[in-house]
Amino acid sequence: MFNNTSKMLFMTSMLMGIIMSISSNNWLVVWCGLEISLISMIPMMSMFSKLMITSESTMKYFIIQTISSSMLMMSMLTMIMKGDYNYSFMLTTSLMMKTGMAPFHNWVLTVIEGLQPTTMFIMLTINKIAPLTLMSYLIENITLAICITLLAGSIMGMNQNSIKKLIGYSSIFNMGLIIIVIKSNLMWMFYLIIYSTILFMLILNIKENKMTFINQSMFMESLTKKMFLWINLLSMGGMPPLMGFSIKYMTLNQLILMKCTLLASILVVSSLLVMFFYLRITFTSIMNNSIMKKTMIKKLNNNNNWISSMNMFTTPMILLTKSFN
Incomplete structure (x- = not known):
C-alpha cells in the first residue's frame, strides 16, 4: 500500500514538473520543472525493481541528466x-x-537494460515531453544530428536479440523522426502520441509473456499471443498497413513538401532497415514449424488483445495526418 502511494506521489510530482516546464516562459522555471521531473523519476526507477543492475542504471541516468x-x-x-x-x-x-x-x-541503451518495462516506457515517452517542447522553440539547424540519429537507430539495431535494446534503438530512430517535424507543434505531438501507443502495446505484450530476448517468442504456447506480438513488432517497424506506418508516412510527406530530398532519402533507407530487422525477427518466429505445429489457437479472451488490434487502424490515421499539412 505504501509502495503504491509512493509511486503515485512521484508520478504526480513528475507530471507537475513537466507541466511547469512546458507552460512557463521563464528559463529558470523551465529548468526547475526539468529538475523536479528528474528527482521524481530517480526513486521510481528503484521502486519498480530492487536488482543491482537497476541501481546501476539509475546512477547512470542521474549522472547523464545532471550533466545535461x-x-x-x-x-x-x-x-x-x-x-x-x-x-x-x-x-x-x-x-x-x-x-x-x-x-x-x-x-x-545501458540505462534501459536495468529498468522494468513500466519505468522504461515512462523514460522513453513521458519524460521526453518537456525537452522536446523546448527544442520546438529553438531555431538551430541540426540536420546532421538527425541523419546520424536515423542511421544509428536503424543500422545498430539490426543484430540485436535483446528486446530492451531493440526498443532502445527504435526509440533513438523515432527521436530522429520526431525532430524532423518538431517545428510543427501539432504534428510532433501527434507523432509522440502514436509512438507512445505502439510502445505501450508492445510493452504490455512483453510484460505479460515475461520476455527478455526476441527468440523467446518461438516458445510461446499460445499462437494468439504470438500473432499479437508479431503485429506489435511490425507496427513498431512501420509495416503497412499498421499504425506505425502512418507516422512514417506523415514525416516523409512533410519532408517532400519541404523539398528536403537528401533527408527524405535517408529516412526511406533507414526506415527500410528498421522494417528489415523487425521482419526478420517476425519471420524467424513464424517459420519455426516444429513449435508452430504444437500450438493451438486459443479463444481471444486476453485483455490486451483489443489494445493490440488498434494497430490495424491505419487508414483513419493517414486521413488524419492530412489535416496537419
Missing part, C-alpha cells in the same frame, strides 16, 4: 547575462543529450 542539466543552466545563464542568443547551440546540445539523440545515444 548543468549544460542547460550554463547556456541559459550565458544568454541571459550577455543578451547573446548565439549560445542556443549549447542549449540544443543539452536537450539532445536529455532526449538520447545521436551522438549522445549510448546512455539510453
Whole structure:
C-alpha cells in the first residue's frame, strides 16, 4: 500500500514538473520543472525493481541528466547575462543529450537494460515531453544530428536479440523522426502520441509473456499471443498497413513538401532497415514449424488483445495526418 502511494506521489510530482516546464516562459522555471521531473523519476526507477543492475542504471541516468542539466543552466545563464542568443547551440546540445539523440545515444541503451518495462516506457515517452517542447522553440539547424540519429537507430539495431535494446534503438530512430517535424507543434505531438501507443502495446505484450530476448517468442504456447506480438513488432517497424506506418508516412510527406530530398532519402533507407530487422525477427518466429505445429489457437479472451488490434487502424490515421499539412 505504501509502495503504491509512493509511486503515485512521484508520478504526480513528475507530471507537475513537466507541466511547469512546458507552460512557463521563464528559463529558470523551465529548468526547475526539468529538475523536479528528474528527482521524481530517480526513486521510481528503484521502486519498480530492487536488482543491482537497476541501481546501476539509475546512477547512470542521474549522472547523464545532471550533466545535461548543468549544460542547460550554463547556456541559459550565458544568454541571459550577455543578451547573446548565439549560445542556443549549447542549449540544443543539452536537450539532445536529455532526449538520447545521436551522438549522445549510448546512455539510453545501458540505462534501459536495468529498468522494468513500466519505468522504461515512462523514460522513453513521458519524460521526453518537456525537452522536446523546448527544442520546438529553438531555431538551430541540426540536420546532421538527425541523419546520424536515423542511421544509428536503424543500422545498430539490426543484430540485436535483446528486446530492451531493440526498443532502445527504435526509440533513438523515432527521436530522429520526431525532430524532423518538431517545428510543427501539432504534428510532433501527434507523432509522440502514436509512438507512445505502439510502445505501450508492445510493452504490455512483453510484460505479460515475461520476455527478455526476441527468440523467446518461438516458445510461446499460445499462437494468439504470438500473432499479437508479431503485429506489435511490425507496427513498431512501420509495416503497412499498421499504425506505425502512418507516422512514417506523415514525416516523409512533410519532408517532400519541404523539398528536403537528401533527408527524405535517408529516412526511406533507414526506415527500410528498421522494417528489415523487425521482419526478420517476425519471420524467424513464424517459420519455426516444429513449435508452430504444437500450438493451438486459443479463444481471444486476453485483455490486451483489443489494445493490440488498434494497430490495424491505419487508414483513419493517414486521413488524419492530412489535416496537419
